[in-house]
Amino acid sequence: MAARATTLAQGFSQKLMLEMYDKDLSGIITNTDYEGEINGVGSKLNILNFDRVSEKTYADSAMSADSLTENNAQLVIDQYKAFYWKEKTLANWLSYVKNPHPTIVSQVANERNKNKDTYLFGLYGDIGAGNRVGTDHADGTVSIAATTGVVTGSGTNFTAAMVGKGFQADGHTTWYRVKTYTSPTQITIEDDKDDVTSAYTGGVIVGSSTYTIEAATVVNITVSNLLQYVGQLKKKLDLAEGNGYNSVPDTDRFLIVPPEFEYNLVRASGVALHVPDVYSELVKKGFITELLGFKVFRSNRLSGDNTDGYHIIAGHPNWMTYAEKVLEARIEEDLIGDFGAAYKDLFVYGAKVTDPRRHFATELFATFA
Incomplete structure (x- = not known):
């Protein structure tokens, strides 16, 4: 038995x-x-x-050695x-x-x-700072303290909903992210890293500097602008290596969208939905079509809704x-x-x-x- x-x-x-x-x-x-x-x-x-070890140009003289820096994720x-x-x-x-x-x-x-x-x-929320598309926020001007990352603004209208969003001020060479919200004129930013202790290494930004908080609010997608915004997602991935990050392969890219996206897609001009025979088995997973190098899948399980905004994800399986x-x-x-x-x-x-x-x-x- x-x-x-x-x-x-x-x-x-x-x-x-x-x-x-x-x-x-x-x-x-x-x-x-x-x-x-x-x-x-x-x-x-x-x-x-x-961390990456950079290749140097040899000038027939002694070189300085790079130190190996080990990172630990769990x-x-x-x-x-x-x-x-x-x-x-x-x-x-x-x-x-x-x-x-x-x-x-x-x-x-x-x-x-x-x-x-x-x-x-x-x-x-684990998508890298600078890789979000929406309506950016840039009200007023800011100054930033050297090591604390405290951002003091004038006319900035910060909100608590901006926590976790990417932040870049004039004078920054990379994106940081909003760590905490204090008031409409004060937030704190940090390096866009989770696997090390929180820190801000972007240096002092003097007063009256312009800035951007990415995708602070939603953008409305219509039949006429749908392809434009999908193109922006593609551009973010294509430029990853040029922006100092790892290169994102062109193959196996995905785009997960809500049903409302598909409804706009079928009415968009210049788009012909087509499922190649090789992808016929993917239809049961919600596969719609290929678009600008993305395999597009429909899902009702994305975070958000059509009132407060969907968090639509595009990327490569190496992301997670x-x-x-x-x-x-x-x-x-x-x-x-x-x-x-x-x-x-x-x-x-x-x-x-x-x-x-x-x-x-x-x-x-x-x-x-």
Whole structure:
């Protein structure tokens, strides 16, 4: 009896995962480079990388050596999910549905898929500063303290909603991000890094300097400007290496959009929706078309809405590393004091965007006409 229960539990687990993988987008927007390692060690894995070593021009004289700088990021499995349900013998006999199991398996698979997608799409805040598209904010002028990153403004109209957005002032050579909000005329900024202790290294910015806070509010997408904004997302990725970040490959780029985007897309001039035969299997995942090098997928699970704005994500799978594991799946064949069976499983997962990969994705903060 015990051996049979083990075999049935294994079959149940594989069926559940097969249903889920047939529909979810985790394999489109993430990589699983470290999944095997983290499954072997537990809930946390340290991922190391080194800062770039620059090639020098040799002038037939002694050179100064670069120091190797090691960075440590952690992929943490912190999402713990489970299903547990009973299928009772008498209830099955009385019901029109004599074998509810396949239907329930499909339902829980879709529910798990929804929760996974919602979690992954919710990491839009880990997109690199300077890689957001929306309506920028540039009211007034600012000065910035040398090491604290305190920004003192005049007529700036800062808001708490700007926390996490990219910030760049006249005199900066890279983008920083808003760390905290204090008042309409004071915020604090920091380096756009999560894997090291928070710091600001952008130096003093003197008073009356202009600045930009990216995508502070939404941009409204219409039939006439849709391609323009998709082009801006593409440009952000294309210019990553030129801006001092890692180069983003041209292949396997994705764009996840809400249904309202598709409605505008089909009415936009100069756009012909086409699904090549090679991508026919992707249709069940919400694949719409290819557009400016992006594979475009429709999803109802993006963060936001058409009132406050969708956080639309475009990028490359190298942006986010993801790992998951079914820790246990079991069938209780003998319900104590009752007749029937119970099914349960424990599923864990987590994701990480390391600092060197933050600019492998872009965000469009938008509503749709």
